[in-house]
Amino acid sequence: xxxxxxxxxxxxxxxxxxxxxxxxxxxxxxxxxxxxxxxxxxxxxxxxxxxxxxxxxxxxxxxxxxxxxxxxxxxxxxxxxxxxxxxxxxxxxxxxxxxxxxxxxxxxxxxxxxxxxxxxxxxxxxxxxxxxxxxxxxxxxxxxxxxxxxxxxxxxxxxxxxxxxxxxxxxxxxxxxxxxxxxxxxxxxxxxxxxxxxxxxxxxxxxxxxxxxxxxxxxxxxxxxxxxxxxxxxxxxx
Numbered sequence: 691x692x693x694x695x696x697x698x699x700x701x702x703x704x705x706x707x708x709x710x711x712x713x714x715x716x717x718x719x720x721x722x723x724x725x726x727x728x729x730x731x732x733x734x735x736x737x738x739x740x741x742x743x744x745x746x747x748x749x750x751x752x753x754x755x756x757x758x759x760x761x762x763x764x765x766x767x768x769x770x771x772x773x774x775x776x777x778x779x780x781x782x783x784x785x786x787x788x789x790x791x792x793x794x795x796x797x798x799x800x801x802x803x804x805x806x807x808x809x810x811x812x813x814x815x816x817x818x819x820x821x822x823x824x825x826x827x828x829x830x831x832x833x834x835x836x837x838x839x840x841x842x843x844x845x846x847x848x849x850x851x852x853x854x855x856x857x858x859x860x861x862x863x864x865x866x867x868x869x870x871x872x873x874x875x876x877x878x879x880x881x882x883x884x885x886x887x888x889x890x891x892x893x894x895x896x897x898x899x900x901x902x903x904x905x906x907x908x909x910x911x912x913x914x915x916x917x918x919x920x921x922x923x924x925x926x927x928x
Contacts, residue, residue, distance in 0.1 A: 691716060691771055701728060702741070702888055708771070713875055714762060717770045719745075719884075723915065725907040727819055732906060732913065739767040740919040741886035746770065747926050748853070748885045755852045757845065760872060760882040775872025775882050779833050781812040781820060782842060784850045785866040789891065792866075795822075807850045809843045814870075841879060842871055849881070857892065860925035862901065865891035887919050 693716055694707040701724045706716040719738035724731050742764065749761040762771040785808040788798040792808075811828055812820040823831070825839050834842070846869060857864045867890035872882035883889075887902040894901060900910060901918040 691765060702738075702884070713774050715772050715774050716765070717772050717884075719768045719770075723888075723903065723906045725903065727816065730907070734914065734916050736916055737919065740916070740923055741884060741888055742768050742770065744886045744919070744923050744926060745884040747923075749881070751856065752849060752852060752881065757849060757852070758878070758880045760874070760880055772882070773872075773874050773880070775874055775880065777814075777870060777872045777882060778838075778842070778879065779814040779831070780828060780842070780870070781814055782846050782869050782871065783810045783812065783866060784808070784846050784869070785810070786850070786854060787863065787865040787891075787893075789865055807847055807854075809846050811839075838879060845871070845879075845881065853885075858895065860928070861895045862922070862925060863893040863895055865893055867891070887915065887922055892922060 692709040694709045696704055696706050698705040701722065702720055704718040704720065706718065708714045708716055719742040721733050721735055721738045722731065723734060723737065746761065746764045749759045753759055760773040760775055762773060764770050785792060786804060788802040788804060789800055792798055793800050811823050813823045813827070813831060813833070814820060825836060828834060828839055829836060849869065854864045867885065869881060869885060870883040871879050874880055890902055891904060892901040893899065901922055903915060905911060905915045905918055906913045
């Protein structure tokens, strides 16, 4: 696969067109770290490669369990070939344990196990700071029809039902995670983007230690994420 031109650069990845196939893209994972609407920035060598490997393993697990994804193949330490998708402009957040913005918005006690997996939508718009929206907002904004939103929520819960026990078997609590979906060339909605410690919260089941990007957000242990991400990958592979 040959990179043709960069068509998009986000906080965690660059997307490249592919010379040989207009239906595919190359996703290149970056070492950059951002938090708080990119008002806090950093860089840690090797972070992109770790996220690439972790996301590859998790997308493979989901594919084995019936979740269709955009991943075609991983071609280098930092690069994947993916299906070209029109990204649905929603961040889909699945929460198992209360923390972060949920506790601030609703006053739910930090660390409280939720009675069911809570699925929330945020509208992807940097200028608006990705506001939380409901289904009716999403329809008005043209993000999707009700049947599509219902399908996305159903898929999000299925993904959680696969990942939560998987990580529990690795000694990790899957606190919450953010995923994105896209429409492929046939208009089918499939899982896109990535699943990694950049987009998930993991707590060690025994110690409660944070093993995700909150280390950077909150300057835990100096804010270095690499050791934690390496441990997450090690547990996934073992």
